[in-house]
Amino acid sequence: MTKGIFASVLVSAAMAVGLAAPARAEFPEKPVEMTILFGSTAQTIGQLLADLMSKHMPEPVVPVARTGGGGAVGYQHVHGTAADGYNIVWNSNSISTSYHGGKIGFDHTAFQPIAKISVEVPAFAVRADSGWDSLADMAADIKASGAKLKVGASGKGSFTHLSTEAILAAVGLSDMAVHVPYDQGRAPVELIAGRLDAALQWPGQFISHHEAGTLKILCVTSAKRISQLPDVPSCAESGAEGLDLVMWRGLAAPAGTPPETVAKLEEAAKMATESEEFKAAAQTIGFEVDYADHAAFGELIARDDRTIADLMGQLGLKAQ
Known part of the structure; x- marks a missing residue:
């Protein structure tokens, strides 16, 4: 076989291999x-x-x-x-x-x-019969009575726990609160049953109870009000000056x-x-x-x- 023919065979073989090789699969190939x-x-x-x-x-x-x-x-x-x-x-x-x-x-x-x-944006809620219409009301009442505020906590070090601590610090209740743990998704039940005085959780857990009149959402933790609760003030408006956590x-x-x-x-x-x-x-x-x-x-x-x-x-x- 001459060099020219041999080279042609090699080129043809290489092309055939290239054509036969599967194309590189694109993401995703699996779930x-x-x-x-x-x-x-x-x-x-x-x-x-x-x-x-x-x-x-x-x-x-x-x-x-x-x-x-x-x-x-x-x-x-x-x-x-x-x-x-x-x-x-x-x-x-x-x-x-x-x-x-x-x-x-x-x-x-x-x-x-x-x-x-x-x-x-987390929402801070209390029972509707608490007599508190704002964070400032709640703080003043707790300070006057000397009682401990039972606050719901869904997990130490979690974002809601961090936000709760920030609210308590902003209204001067850091040393007048007791954190009470509860199981996931049970904040409304624990509030209504009286095992908690207040809890901070996602609005979806509280809105139906707020509308039914069994719970009252005092505020939300963002600097501005949220579209789901346009009539509920921010916590900054309600007594926790400067708070903005989302x-x-x-x-x-x-x-x-x-x-x-x-x-x-x-x-x-x-x-x-x-x-x-x-x-x-x-x-x-x-x-x-x-x-x-x-x-x-x-x-x-x-x-x-x-x-x-x-x-x-x-x-x-x-x-x-």
């Missing part, structure tokens, strides 16, 4: 697992988000509950998985409260932000996840938040749709982490 850190409204929103994202991806997004430790259990799981986009976490400010509270040994930089999805929720993947994979997850998340179904759920469940892309979300997380670290330090909740 994406979304770790959900908490129950209650976090789980409800997360499950809906996963379902709506699945409509815009060739493989489904499957929500899996991994609760416990104020988010630590779920963060530990996702942190230990490959950075390939197949394990993501429905995350929140809890990444910072968990880290600065000493529950996990890595901070927010261990994760690649995908997209900010929503904002929830819970964001979003999606993140292990650091090092390829940019093109992040982009596909980000786009599916964006389309989910723009759906009428998700917007309707926001009003029903009690949260604000507040989408931001991965870059803006990353900036928010870093900024919020500094704020939470400072606040936890002031309140004595930061691990040394």
